[in-house]
Amino acid sequence: MKKSILLVLWLVSFLSAYTQDSIRGTWITNVASKALLSKKNIIETVQQCKQKGFNNIYVVVWNYGVTMYPSQVVEKYIGIKQSYVYKGFDPIACIVEEGHKQGLKVHAWFEYGFSYTYKNENSIWLKKYPHWVGRNSKGELLQKNGFYWWSAMHPEVQQFMRELVTEVVRKYDIDGVQGDDRLPAMPAEGGYDSVTQAMYQAATGTVPPADAKEKKWLQWKADQLSMFGKNLYAAVKAEKPNCIVSWAPSIYPWSVEQYLQDWPTWLRGGYADYIMPQVYRYDIKAYKNTLEELAKQLTPEEKKKVYPGILTSLGNGYLVKETMLREMIALNRAMGFAGECFFYYETLPQFSKIY
Numbered sequence: 057m058k059k060s061i062l063l064v065l066w067l068v069s070f071l072s073a074y075t076q077d078s079i080r081g082t083w084i085t086n087v088a089s090k091a092l093l094s095k096k097n098i099i100e101t102v103q104q105c106k107q108k109g110f111n112n113i114y115v116v117v118w119n120y121g122v123t124m125y126p127s128q129v130v131e132k133y134i135g136i137k138q139s140y141v142y143k144g145f146d147p148i149a150c151i152v153e154e155g156h157k158q159g160l161k162v163h164a165w166f167e168y169g170f171s172y173t174y175k176n177e178n179s180i181w182l183k184k185y186p187h188w189v190g191r192n193s194k195g196e197l198l199q200k201n202g203f204y205w206w207s208a209m210h211p212e213v214q215q216f217m218r219e220l221v222t223e224v225v226r227k228y229d230i231d232g233v234q235g236d237d238r239l240p241a242m243p244a245e246g247g248y249d250s251v252t253q254a255m256y257q258a259a260t261g262t263v264p265p266a267d268a269k270e271k272k273w274l275q276w277k278a279d280q281l282s283m284f285g286k287n288l289y290a291a292v293k294a295e296k297p298n299c300i301v302s303w304a305p306s307i308y309p310w311s312v313e314q315y316l317q318d319w320p321t322w323l324r325g326g327y328a329d330y331i332m333p334q335v336y337r338y339d340i341k342a343y344k345n346t347l348e349e350l351a352k353q354l355t356p357e358e359k360k361k362v363y364p365g366i367l368t369s370l371g372n373g374y375l376v377k378e379t380m381l382r383e384m385i386a387l388n389r390a391m392g393f394a395g396e397c398f399f400y401y402e403t404l405p406q407f408s409k410i411y
Contacts, residue, residue, distance in 0.1 A: 079330070079363045080411050081112035081397035082404065084151075085167060086119055086139075088371035089402050092147035099154055101401065106158040108404050109411025114165040114234055114304075114397065115151050117224055121172045121181050124148055125227070129219045134180050152228050161231035163300065164224045169238025170208040170217065179204065188213050190246040193268055200243040207249040208242035208316075209280045217284075218291055225295045232300030233292055237334060240281040240288070241305070241315040244269055247277050255280075269313070278316040282325070289327035304332040304365055304397070307346060308353060323358055332397050336367035338374070340383050351391045363395045364388055368403035378407060385410075 082105060084091050091101040092115070105113055117123055122139045123130050125148040131137040138144070148164070155162040172188075173179035177197070182189060182204070190198030190207040198205045206213045221233055235241075245268045247256070256264050256276060265273050289301045303319060311317035311333075322328040333350060337343040347364065354362060366384050368376040388396050404410070 079112050079395035079397065080110045081114060081332075081363070081395070082110055082401045083165060083397065083399050084113055084115045084401045085165075086116050086124060086141070089400070091401055092116075092124060092151070093141070094145070095150050098147060098150045102151065102154040102158050102160065104404055105155075105160060105401070107409065108407065109409055110160065112161045112163065112231075112397070113151070113155055113401075114163045115148065116167045117148055117164045118166045118220060119168050120174065121168065121179060123220075125224070127220070127223060129216070129223045133216060134184055136180070148224075148228055152230060156229070161300075163232035163234050163302070164221075164228065164230050165234045165236065166217075166221065166239050167236060169235055170206050170213065170240070170242055171203045171238050172206055173204045175202045176204070181206075185212075187251075189249065190242060191248040192245045193248050193266055195248065198243060198246040198249075200245065203238075205242055205246060207246065207252050208240060208284070209247070209252045209255060209277070210249070211251075214284055214287075218288060221288060222291055222295050225292055225299055230299065232302055232329070234302045234304060234332075235285075235288075236304040237306045237311070237315060237317070239303075240285045241317050242277070242281065244274055244277070244312075244314055244316055247273070252277075274312070274316070275318075278312050278318040281316050282318055282321050285322050286325060286327040300329045301327070302330045302332060303328050304334060307333050307335065307350065320353065320358075323361060328361065330361040330363060332363050332365045334365040334367075334399075336365065336399070338367070340380050340387075343380075343384055344387055347387055347391055347393075351393075356392070359392050360394070362393060363397060364393055365397050365399060368398045369400060375403065375406070381407070381410070 086092055090097055122136055125146050126138045152162045172181040188206045188210055190205045192198055253264050292299050292301050305311045305317040305319045319331055323331055335346050
């Protein structure tokens, strides 16, 4: 009986995927993946995506403080033009070309966002731009879960990120750009660098409270990131009006409580072409509960611009089962979401056709 119900749900999701304005996407990263290492790998990757029924791919361009493509912007700042892994090969130019040949939309995904390194206090960014770094209430370097962060409110940091994003928009025939849970974002524990403290005092007449998550202080920080997102959206559209600007933040309100991502404001303010909240859960009950909460937060019109992010694999060995994958897609359709995006591509080869 359960198998019959699942089959019906899958058929509903399959049909709706082709009758609605749907995004069927996957993220392609350079971590625990060989997808971007050569033209041969990229051709195989794109063909896999096409065969599985995907129509959008989100390819990493910025990770570990370096770019996957030759960047004049990053070279200007730190003297490193491209991740050494690629040895001069440009995987972004290649995947845009191959993706378009297969009729796929290709988006530049800025995976690291306002984080500049991972578990590395000897980062070249820290050495060259010590005044950029974020600080917690103890004055320590701002880090969370091993990631070290800049002060996302610092004008020079924001200028660098604008330069980086618009460089990609100008350089490649991409269909969109995307920030995730690190763009625009910053751990809520931050804000105690001298620049941000001075900005807050100028705006409010008071110094920041010792409690990093005090309500007014937290919202002020979130508002600064929202303003950056709005300005970045405008900068991208000024370069290429048809370029999609999307964001893939954490689930709200956790997103604003932990990383200052007040993304419902972005959606309602008109500076998100769509949102892909990370509904990353390891069992179907938790996924269903989280999805229901997400649906409650959105109006019917807003829901048309929201596509859940689904966790399908991790470098630690986690791999979603096909039955759960089908159930998650079916739940998305049953709750009115027209598409989704999988994290990440390396899961796909284990399945036959997904859509």
